Each structure stands twice: as structure tokens, then as C-alpha cells.
Amino acid sequence: MGSASTSMLTCTGSNQPSYVIHAEADINEVDCGTPPTVSNAMKTQLDGDTQYGARVRYNCNTGYNINGNDIISCLLNGSWSLPTPSCSLVNCSNPGEPANGYTNDNVFTYQSTVQYHCNEGYQLSGDSSIECTANSNWNNTLPNCALINCTNPGTPTNGARTGVNFFYNSTVSYSCKTGYNLTGAASITCNATGLWSAPAPSCPPVNCGDPGTPDDGSKSSNVYTYNSVVSFQCNSGYSLSGSVSLICLSNGSWNGSVPSCLAGCSDPGVPENGQRQSETFSIDSAVSFTCDTGYTLTGSNSLLCLAGGSWNDTAPTCNPVSCGDPGTPTNGTRNGTVFTFNSTVLYSCDTGYTITGAPFLTCLSNGSWNASVPSCDIVNCDDPGEPTNGMLQGGAFTYNSV
Template sequence: DSYTVGTKLKYSCRPGYMLGSGKSPYVTCLANSTWSVDPEFCVGEFLRCFSISIDVYRLIGPTSARCVVVGNGVDWDKELSHCEAIPCRPPPDITNGSHTGQSEQQFLYGSAVTYKCDQGFSLIGEATIHCTMKNNVDGEWSGPAPECKVVRCPEPEVKNGKKQSGFGPDYSYGNTVIFECDSGYTLNGSSSVKCEANNSWVPSLPTCLRKYKQLLQPAYRPRDIVVFECDPGYTLSGSSETQCQDDGRWDPPVPVCERSNRLFVSPLKTIKTINSAECVHSTEASIDFRSVALWVAIPQFLRSPPPIGILG
């Protein structure tokens, strides 16, 4: 067919396409014997994109599909995708214990199982684990399964101290003991210790140290020297002198007064005399703590009369 200049024809889009926004369905025969055709006259009618919540489901298949013309109809250019819940493998079983998912067949994202131990065993690790996700596709448990172990910590004893809480008689995993020192002693270390999986107390048991007498001077300047001495019955462990350094520390370190197990006396046979008896030991310069001495009677003597003078 031939058309004169200025002739207009109206077009309609094929199934699956539609007239572009702002486009005219008409074409005009121009003076140069061509038609005024817009290259974007008809555009694809559908573009389907899939949006999913990656926190709950995973997408199986392509993320998008386009509606296209196939023969005299339309269809999707790809097989449509589908979404499925993210599964985790069954949680591991543990020796001497069980978990709450024993009867479950499927473990999906967000589900949780809680473990417990048989009588006499302590649970080491997290009691509850959750089904989480890695690489936006696969499910995995939030952590390893715990263990069930027999844990027994030894009786905690602190010399010159006592327990405030945690009185036993047995100590298993997770048990806590709090200590305080006797009067006249100060705590060195943590007052609270916990029985851990390796059958030991963490942190280490504290010690109770005898308190120092209050120093007369509230503060010291660099190069000041302090001399220490212990109360009777205690022996100095360390240097008796220490000096204040420019960085605020004492060098050598402040000594400690420890209870002495020896009594130092002069090298005399008689230690003490009471009335007409004397304590007899040895002629050594020191005596062991709690050693035994012998009390003996002092021989009695008559006082001689004074000499008589001769008168001349």
C-alpha cells in the first residue's frame, strides 16, 4: 500500500507490551517518504522483582523474571523462584545430658534448644543455642553444644581468714565463695572465687596479711626513706628499709611481717625464774615455738651470820 504525505496511522502494542509514558500511538507519513516512528513506542508491560526477608527465609531461584511475548501470548523468561525457611541441622547430642529438641523433626531459623545434665554432672558452656544463619543461605547453630562433667573443687581455706558465704560441704562448677580476714589482717587478692571446669578456684585463693601500724606521715616525697620493724612474735620478710622513688613506688618493695616460729633468748641455761623455781632449757640462742622446758627447784641455802670483829 502507498500513503500520501501527512497520512496518520494508529498502532496498538502486542500482548505483554504497553504504550510508553507520554508516547503517541500514531505515526505520520513524512515528506521524505518515511514514517515518524518512536523507537520506544512500546515497552515491556511487566517486570517482576522478588524481595524477601533474608533474616527469615532464603530465595531458591533467580531474583527477578521478565514477562515476555511468546508466540501469540506472554510468559516469564525464567522459571519463577520460591522462598523457604532457613533450616539448621539437628543439634548435637551430649554425653550425660539431653536437650529440649529431642522430639523435633525440623529446626528452622530462630528456633532454640536448651541442654541439661544428668544428676551429679555440671553443665559447662552455654545451656541454650539458637539456629542462626551464615552467608544469607545456610543455617547454623549460634555456638557449640555444652558439656556435662563431674566438677569438684577442693575445700577453700584461707589462713587468718574465714568464709562469708559458700559454706559447702561440696563445691561444684559455678559455686562461689566469699572470704574476709580476721581482725588485724588485711585481704590480699580477690575476696570472691569461683569453682571452674578444671576443678580449681578462679582467681586464686586470697591471703590475709597482718596490717601495718599506721605511718605517722600521710605522704612521702621522692628519696624519703622508711624503716620497718615487726611486732614481737613476728619476723620481717624482706628489706627493713625502703625508699620512695620518683615514679611514686617504693624500692625495694615494702616488706611483710610473718608470724615467727622461734623465740630468741640470750644463751643462758635459765630462761625465767619464778619464786623458788627456774625454767631450764638448753644453752642455745633460740628455742623452737611450742617447745618444752623443765621447771626445777632452786636449792635452798642458809644465810651465814656476819663475821665477828676482833676488838683490839
């Protein structure tokens, strides 16, 4: 700037502090010193020195935004231009909360995270947290809070389930069929963990327990559950007194008492289509037999238990009553070759013959047919009459006559 008079000049610039320039001063001697430090920023000296006119640029660190001018200059008064910039944390917008969810976080600046939780009964779907990035955006979308669903708990065998909803707080109830016991919880609830409050129950059959075995006898089965049947028999030389079999009932009890085996004869049995009039087979006891209607007894109608433990005869049989062959009508046929009680025979006539009487017969319990055998009579045609001015030859009007 060269030498001049020693007078002092005051120069006031707009929006700048007043400063004094000594004419003899050399402008190149103005030095602003080390530029100010800005937190969370890096500075770059654009002109390589700190003298008048030198410039410094500030760049904020990642995640920070510049406030003010990013460049300051060295002024004639030996100070850096104002205001000095600052760096403030990047702010993301409030991300909000998912339906049926919430967060306890309320700081939304750079690198802060927002942690999400779901209300009870809802399950988080997606990332549980999001982070504010340097570009003022969140690094992910909001998660969802979906209603918790439990898996189908199923229905037990021989049981039933009431309830078709399996989401949180839903309850299903169970029951068992008659003869089956509910084992486990009668109702279960879907809880907040997505699991049922208890396993589904089962419906095992009612157990009547071992009914026992008669002395000098045996039983047929070791299964004692609902509807199972246990049969009993006596050893040789002993007779059964009581029920030959027991059934396990739905209330867990047997339908009767275990029989006993008494010294005597073995069970002679009951003839098919007949009855026996005693259940006592002890020595000197007798049993008698009868047959159902339509059946006749073949053999002795009573047996006596002898001292040696054997019956005096074999058990009789009940055979169906026979009505005998009813015969076949002339010029007809019969369909059916069994002539015993309740059997039926069917009749039909040859071509040109018509049936007179019942077309079928049934054998009755008294050994007779319910009707007589029908007859097959030749078909008769009406008198055709004589033509006008003509005459009729022949007087027979039956089938095949001319």
C-alpha cells in the first residue's frame, strides 16, 4: 500500500465494525491468526494463509448440517468475518407409531434409534428398530403389529371342540363322547406368546377296571375299557353260575357281577332258535330247553347233571318246522325249493294260462302252508260273433283254438 502522511483515516463499512487504517501501514501486514474451530466440522484454508483476504471453508462431519455461511474471510481489522458457522445434528422427522404398537423413544437426531414394541396380543412383523441416517431419512419403514394367532389345537379322538377362533385371548372348549373321559384342560386360551395355555386334552375310554376271575374259571380278555366285553368260562367239572359275560358301561362300572364256578357240569349251551330254562349246572341239577315258534326240538328237552360232572345226554337242537312240498300246478312252475318255517315259494303259469289262487305260499309255524296251491287255467277268449252275411265255424274260444 506505499507510504503516506501520518494522518488517520476512519473507514465505516456497511454491517462491519469501524476500523482505522494507518496510511503508513502495509495492508499485507494484516493477519487474522488461526481461524476459529467449529465443533463437529473440518476447516480448509482455501488461500493457504491467514492474512487479509484469506478464506476458510468449513465442512460439517457426517450427520451434521451447516448453520450459516460455510466460508469466512480475514478482514482488514485482523479478525475473521462473522458470524462463525456452526454444525448441528441432522434431524429426522417423527416416524410415528404402528397401529397396535408404541415406542418410548423421542429423540430423532442422527444415529439415534427408535425401538418399537407391540401391545399385548400383537406380534412385531419387520425390524423392531429404525435409525436416523445422515440424509434426514430413517433407514427402514415402520414395522407392523399383527394380531397373535395360535396354531389349530386340533380335536381329540372321540371328542369335540367348541370354538373356531385361534387368535390372542380366544378360548376353545372340549368335551368327550359318552364312554370317554376328558384328560387334561377342558378349555384352553391363546396367550400373548402365541401358545395355548395348555395342550389339547385327550379322550381315553372309560376304564371299568379288572372285574376279577371266578375261582376254578377263566376270563376271555384283559381289556376293561368302555364297551369291551369280558366272557367267563369254568374249568372242566365246574359249571358257571351267573352271567357268562360282562360289558363295561359308560359310567365306569360293569353291567353285572362276576359269575362263580360251582362243582358240576359245564355249560351245555343254548340251542340256536331256542331257550334254556336254567343257569345252574351243579350236581343233580336239571336244565330244560324249548324252541322258538316255528322250530321243533330234536333231542331231549331236559338234561341232568350227573355226579361225575357230565350231562346225561347231549344238548338238543331246534330245527325249523317243515311244511312239505306243496306241489306244482299243471301248466305252471314253482320258484323255491325250501319248505321250512317262514320260507316262501312263488308260482307262475305257462304262456296261455292264467293263475287262479295265491301266487305265493308261506310256510307257517304249525307246519302248514298259508294257502292252497293255485291252479293254472287256460286263457278263454270272448265269442267273436258271426260276420254279417257270414257264418262261424268252430265253437272253442280257448288259447290257441281257431
